[in-house]
Every structure is written in structure tokens, then in C-alpha cells.
Amino acid sequence: MLEARGIAKAFGAHEVLSGVSLDVERGELVSIIGPSGCGKSTFLRCLNLLEQPDRGMIRIEGVEIDRDGPQKRWTRADEAQAHRLRAHVGMVFQSFNLFPHRTVLENVIMAPLAVKNVPRAQATEVARDLLDKVGLKGTADRYPLTLSGGQQQRAAIARALAMKPAVMLYDEPTSALDPEVAEEVLAVMRQLDHDGMTQIVVTHDMRFARAASDRVLFLDHGRVVEEGDPDVMFAHPSDERTRRFLRSVL
Ligand code: ADP
Numbered sequence: 241m242l243e244a245r246g247i248a249k250a251f252g253a254h255e256v257l258s259g260v261s262l263d264v265e266r267g268e269l270v271s272i273i274g275p276s277g278c279g280k281s282t283f284l285r286c287l288n289l290l291e292q293p294d295r296g297m298i299r300i301e302g303v304e305i306d307r308d309g310p311q312k313r314w315t316r317a318d319e320a321q322a323h324r325l326r327a328h329v330g331m332v333f334q335s336f337n338l339f340p341h342r343t344v345l346e347n348v349i350m351a352p353l354a355v356k357n358v359p360r361a362q363a364t365e366v367a368r369d370l371l372d373k374v375g376l377k378g379t380a381d382r383y384p385l386t387l388s389g390g391q392q393q394r395a396a397i398a399r400a401l402a403m404k405p406a407v408m409l410y411d412e413p414t415s416a417l418d419p420e421v422a423e424e425v426l427a428v429m430r431q432l433d434h435d436g437m438t439q440i441v442v443t444h445d446m447r448f449a450r451a452a453s454d455r456v457l458f459l460d461h462g463r464v465v466e467e468g469d470p471d472v473m474f475a476h477p478s479d480e481r482t483r484r485f486l487r488s489v490l
């Protein structure tokens with residue numbers, strides 16, 4: 241349901257991604273690991289076109305953006321296509337990014353109201369179900385900063401889910417959290433996996449990457465060095481760089 245081919249991205253003279261490809265089947269949970277600065281966040285941001293890739297192709301749910309061929313300008317038509325593509329993608333950041341002056345419920349219904357013109361009553365009903373689902377029953381009328389970090393992150397997940405995305409992208413969703421609180425967030429992601437959601441997770445949490453993923457991608461210097469079954473990769477990394485990285489973090 242998601243295909244990325246040869247994604248390249250430079251900032252000035254610094255090539256951060258040098259042709260990263262990824263195929264994700266519906267319902268898969270794919271973890272992306274790799275050293276700090278290797279391009280993980282940039283890749284996720286390219287996938288939903290928060291960054292414009294210089295080269296490569298991205299297709300999500302049949303909506304395609306192709307940057308290959310003669311170097312093309314980013315046109316208004318590309319931006320419209322990017323907008324269509326983003327409608328299928330939910331994104332969760334390390335820093336939660338909730339609106340602090342809106343209640344949890346308002347945070348969750350905001351985009352469905354504004355972007356999809358869902359009637360308020362219907363959006364509210366869906367939001368309450370989602371808040372239940374992520375274990376936040378009873379927090380609808382609270383303000384984000386009165387919640388724990390783990391609760392805020394789960395609210396951010398509910399907010400992303402409210403747009404009914406086909407795929408969820410997470411950029412280090414638990415890095416700002418204490419381990420026991422992180423676990424509540426990971427449990428939600430496992431539950432979503434169980435329910436069939438397609439998810440791509442950039443994570444430092446190697447235990448989660450190994451136990452919960454269908455597949456792991458190891459990125460280094462803007463390239464996929466190794467990709468495969470988590471148990472195989474963690475037990476028997478085939479590339480020396482993967483071996484070194486895993487040794488440094490495990
Ligand atoms: P990771 O998430 O793996 O830690 P990033 O994708 O955030 O890595 O960053 C990869 C490299 O790209 C880093 O060297 C970073 O400094 C650089 N970079 C990221 N975003 C920008 C930007 N907007 N402008 C310039 N350089 C950037």
C-alpha cells in the first residue's frame with residue numbers, strides 16, 4: 241500500500257538521503273533504526289512530503305508523486321498531489337505537537353472539522369471512541385499540558401487516527417518519555433498493529449523494534465544498509481555497519 245523508490249534528498253551540498261526505497265504491505269509494522277543524523281526523520285518527512293524529495297517516487301494508496309526524470313520544478317499540481325497523498329498519512333512526532341490552548345477533544349476533532357467538513361457531533365463521537373481506544377477515557381475536556389507525556393502522545397495518536405489514515409508514521413514517539421510511560425504508547429501501537437493498521441516507526445527502542453515489527457530497516461548515511469526480519473537482523477546482522485550499530489545501542 242506504500243511504495244517509495246530511490247528517495248534522494250540534499251540540503252545544500254549535503255546529501256542526506258541517497259536513494260532510499262521501501263515497500264510496505266497493508267497491516268505491516270516496519271521499524272526504521274540507525275545512528276543519529278543518518279536521515280531517518282528526513283525520510284519519514286519525505287514520505288508524507290513535508291520535505292520535497294529531489295528524486296524518487298512515492299506512492300501511497302495509489303496516489304503517486306514521481307520526481308524522477310529531468311529535474312522538475314515543484315509545481316502547484318505537485319503540491320495538490322502531495323495534499324492528496326498526505327490525506328492518507330497520519331504523523332506522530334517525538335514532541336507530541338498538540339495545540340496547548342485546545343482541549344484534548346478539540347485537538348482530535350479539529351482536522352476532521354476543518355479539512356473534511358465532518359459534522360461536529362459525528363467528529364466528537366469518533367473522537368471519544370478513539371480516546372477510549374488509546375486509553376484516554378475521561379480526558380476529553382482537559383488541556384494537553386495537564387496530561388502526562390505518555391497521555392499527550394496517545395492523544396496525538398488519537399488525533400492522527402481521527403483523519404482515518406491508511407498509514408501511520410511515527411518519528412521517535414517514545415524518545416521524550418520515561419520507560420514506563422513509553423510502554424503505554426508502545427502498547428497502543430501494538431494494539432493498532434493487531435487491528436490491522438499499517439505503521440512505520442522510527443525508533444531508538446530496539447526491544448520494541450525487535451519484538452513488535454514485521455520488518456526492520458537499518459539506515460546509515462542516507463542508505464538502507466540492511467533490511468529484514470527483526471529476529472534475523474538482531475541475532476545475525478549481515479553487514480558490519482549494522483553489527484557495529486547494534487553493538488553500540490544494545
Ligand atoms: P535522523 O532523524 O536520522 O537523526 P535527520 O533526518 O534528522 O536524521 O537528519 C539527517 C541530516 O540532515 C543531519 O545531518 C541533519 O543535520 C540534516 N538536516 C535535516 N534537516 C535539515 C534541514 N532542514 N536543513 C539542513 N539540514 C538538515
Ligand code: MG
Nearest residue numbers: 280281282411
Ligand atoms: Mg530524527
